Amino acid sequence: NAGVTQTPKFQVLKTGQSMTLQCAQDMNHNSMYWYRQDPGMGLRLIYYSASEGTTDKGEVPNGYNVSRLNKREFSLRLESAAPSQTSVYFCASREGTTYLNTEAFFGQGTRLTVV
Amino acid sequence: GEDVEQSLFLSVREGDSSVINCTYTDSSSTYLYWYKQEPGAGLQLLTYIFSNMDMKQDQRLTVLLNKKDKHLSLRIADTQTGDSAIYFCAEISTGANNLFFGTGTRLTVIP
Numbered sequence: 001n002a003g004v005t006q007t008p009k010f011q012v013l014k015t016g017q018s019m020t021l022q023c024a025q026d027m028n029h030n031s032m033y034w035y036r037q038d039p040g041m042g043l044r045l046i047y048y049s050a051s052e053g054t055t056d057k058g059e060v061p062n063g064y065n066v067s068r069l070n071k072r073e074f075s076l077r078l079e080s081a082a083p084s085q086t087s088v089y090f091c092a093s094r095e096g097t098t099y100l101n102t103e104a105f106f107g108q109g110t111r112l113t114v115v
Numbered sequence: 116g117e118d119v120e121q122s123l124f125l126s127v128r129e130g131d132s133s134v135i136n137c138t139y140t141d142s143s144s145t146y147l148y149w150y151k152q153e154p155g156a157g158l159q160l161l162t163y164i165f166s167n168m169d170m171k172q173d174q175r176l177t178v179l180l181n182k183k184d185k186h187l188s189l190r191i192a193d194t195q196t197g198d199s200a201i202y203f204c205a206e207i208s209t210g211a212n213n214l215f216f217g218t219g220t221r222l223t224v225i226p
Binding site for chain 2: 004035040041042043044045048058059090092103104106107108109
């Protein structure tokens with residue numbers, strides 16, 4: 001049982017390049033999330049998807065787009081990467097549409113550097 | 116977003132107790148969580164507490180909640196080197212879709 005799988009694990013981009021971070025979960029969860037983690041700032045929500053076919057902005061959506069391809073997959077796209085997007089990106093999933101007391105499962109993270 | 120504050124670093128000696136503190140601002144917080152992040156890994160849920168509780172104990176972990184002061188703490192008894200990690204507190208309010216995370220506290224256990 002793989003849980004939440006993110007690819008790639010590491011990526012270096014040049015400013016202006018585009019890329020898509022992939023996330024897949026095999027737990028049949030409804031909700032999926034993309035966070036970025038920056039030193040001293042905790043995790044900040046970029047986008048989330050409460051269910052297949054829906055997506056909503058989080059705290060820091062600028063510069064990103066997402067696609068909930070199906071129930072399993074939720075991708076994050078950087079159309080024109082900027083150095084400020086250098087970060088560690090985490091995908092998470094959970095059952096249900098609000099956190100309440102059900103556990104969120106996190107992927108291993110993607111370390112992205114934009115030069 | 117909501118404000119969730121933690122101190123950034125904590126060092127303790129192996130065998131001592133660790134206390135990691137967190138303050139939050141949202142008075143309508145429903146659940147409060149502690150997550151652990153080991154180096155190079157994602158976050159794992161350690162424990163959570165519902166806002167109408169004062170304390171929750173789970174083996175070596177004790178969570179204390181002071182709702183009046185909006186203060187949450189995680190005590191780890193008999194801290195081991197394997198407890199070295201970053202610990203995040205997080206909170207969610209009823210009807211919200213987002214967990215708000217603190218900055219994380221890096222716990223270093225000295226052998």
